[in-house]
Amino acid sequence: MFPKNFMWGGATAANQMEGAYLEDGKGLSIQDILPRGVAGPRTEEPTPDNLKLIGIDFYHRYAEDIKLFAEMGFKVFRMSIAWARIFPNGDDAEPNEKGLAFYDKVFDECHKYGIEPLVTLSHYETPLNISKKYDGFRSRKTVDMYVKYAETVFKRYKGKVKYWLTFNEINTILSEPYISGGVWTDKKKLSLEDKLQAIHHELVASAMATKAAHEIDPENKVGCMVLALPVYPLTPDPADVLKAMEMNHNNLLFTDVQARGYYPSYTKRWLKEQNAKIVMEDGDEEILKNSVDFVSFSYYWSLCASADPSKLKEMYFSDAVPNPYLKATDWGWQIDPQGLRYILNEFYERYQKPLFIAENGLGAYDELVEDGNGGYTVNDDYRIDFLRQHLLQVEQAVEDGVDIMGYTSWGCIDLVSASTAELDKRYGYIYVDRNNKGEGTLERYRKKSFYWYKKVIETNGESLHE
Numbered sequence: 001m002f003p004k005n006f007m008w009g010g011a012t013a014a015n016q017m018e019g020a021y022l023e024d025g026k027g028l029s030i031q032d033i034l035p036r037g038v039a040g041p042r043t044e045e046p047t048p049d050n051l052k053l054i055g056i057d058f059y060h061r062y063a064e065d066i067k068l069f070a071e072m073g074f075k076v077f078r079m080s081i082a083w084a085r086i087f088p089n090g091d092d093a094e095p096n097e098k099g100l101a102f103y104d105k106v107f108d109e110c111h112k113y114g115i116e117p118l119v120t121l122s123h124y125e126t127p128l129n130i131s132k133k134y135d136g137f138r139s140r141k142t143v144d145m146y147v148k149y150a151e152t153v154f155k156r157y158k159g160k161v162k163y164w165l166t167f168n169e170i171n172t173i174l175s176e177p178y179i180s181g182g183v184w185t186d187k188k189k190l191s192l193e194d195k196l197q198a199i200h201h202e203l204v205a206s207a208m209a210t211k212a213a214h215e216i217d218p219e220n221k222v223g224c225m226v227l228a229l230p231v232y233p234l235t236p237d238p239a240d241v242l243k244a245m246e247m248n249h250n251n252l253l254f255t256d257v258q259a260r261g262y263y264p265s266y267t268k269r270w271l272k273e274q275n276a277k278i279v280m281e282d283g284d285e286e287i288l289k290n291s292v293d294f295v296s297f298s299y300y301w302s303l304c305a306s307a308d309p310s311k312l313k314e315m316y317f318s319d320a321v322p323n324p325y326l327k328a329t330d331w332g333w334q335i336d337p338q339g340l341r342y343i344l345n346e347f348y349e350r351y352q353k354p355l356f357i358a359e360n361g362l363g364a365y366d367e368l369v370e371d372g373n374g375g376y377t378v379n380d381d382y383r384i385d386f387l388r389q390h391l392l393q394v395e396q397a398v399e400d401g402v403d404i405m406g407y408t409s410w411g412c413i414d415l416v417s418a419s420t421a422e423l424d425k426r427y428g429y430i431y432v433d434r435n436n437k438g439e440g441t442l443e444r445y446r447k448k449s450f451y452w453y454k455k456v457i458e459t460n461g462e463s464l465h466e
């Protein structure tokens, strides 16, 4: 059984949905010149084939969308603030009032329906100027700019927002320093030491923001957010088991620092072996002690580790081995509902802090069809099945005794994908009429999963057993 006050909802990010990329004084973000997604090439200027420039036009349609979330019974709505709406260049002396006013309207709209906003401060959308001029989080100055931004929004939205996440999937900076840390320098030119320095800056920034959030409003609850990638050994060969442990360490390093407040010993060993040093300023270790109130994560797939390098394949965000027992989505992401129960237990045993599943979902091709009542819908039984399987495992973890605050499925309304910047990779309960070519009316339609999720929320998970 799910706890009584379980926070059911959905998750989004500003750059993937808002559009209005230059409206009301917004500056460019690193996403505005990334038309092919995470690993794609950057363009000199924003180009019309970048679907994020219009997104799903949430900037103008937020009231209609939040009303639909309310109709499903959402208790929480995860969204991010576009940093470049608040500080268009990142290093501006004063915030942009029009940007601040936009989020006031969004939060007011949420509260109208009793929906609690869960806000990510930085979701892969560093202001472009910070990236180009300072090389993102490679510079210590970016820490100050981030903290100034965080303090500005904590003060402005005091009483309206109490759940905050500091950085989206902070651990992806190891493989994708541009999207995750705003690092402009080509990643091939970065040494491990360069990356670890940027990571240190992000971790310090996160801890400083956590401290500020608590000082500005003791009601604030701050979480870290990682891409959860449970790594299983491919075989019982102890060498594979140790390889899995090492790969898990690469991700746990982040939650360890953010939830425990200090660098784990295995990282110290790693640094020594790699002959890498992190430059720390006086007081950094003290700052890191400002640990988070809860641990949140996205969960899409698990991986297998092998000590035999010839078995490794380049998979999204890591080199690993596909799991021979699992099927995959149309985008090759392996489907492993039990991995969710596994990782929930892992995190809870390790940190003993409340957990929040901030993302999970199925990206799939959908077909809009007539619903028989003069309207249109999508018969997305595949999505219902995916989500049901995962939620049943969440329930199992609750039974295991894991303290879980809530679940926000990714892309509760169709939006532009992060990895490939497509619109045809859909996650939503709500279909948005816009395709990969940018064609469509932007009209919204309720999918079959819309009614399914509404019932799940209404029955607090009981209907999963029907």
Ligand code: BGP
Binding pocket: 013, 016, 168, 169, 227, 298, 359, 363, 410, 416, 417, 418, 419, 420, 425
């Ligand atoms: C996570 C990101 C999201 C989101 C999701 C799904 O890594 O935090 O921004 O997009 O993955 O990925 P995609 O959109 O590439 O399917």
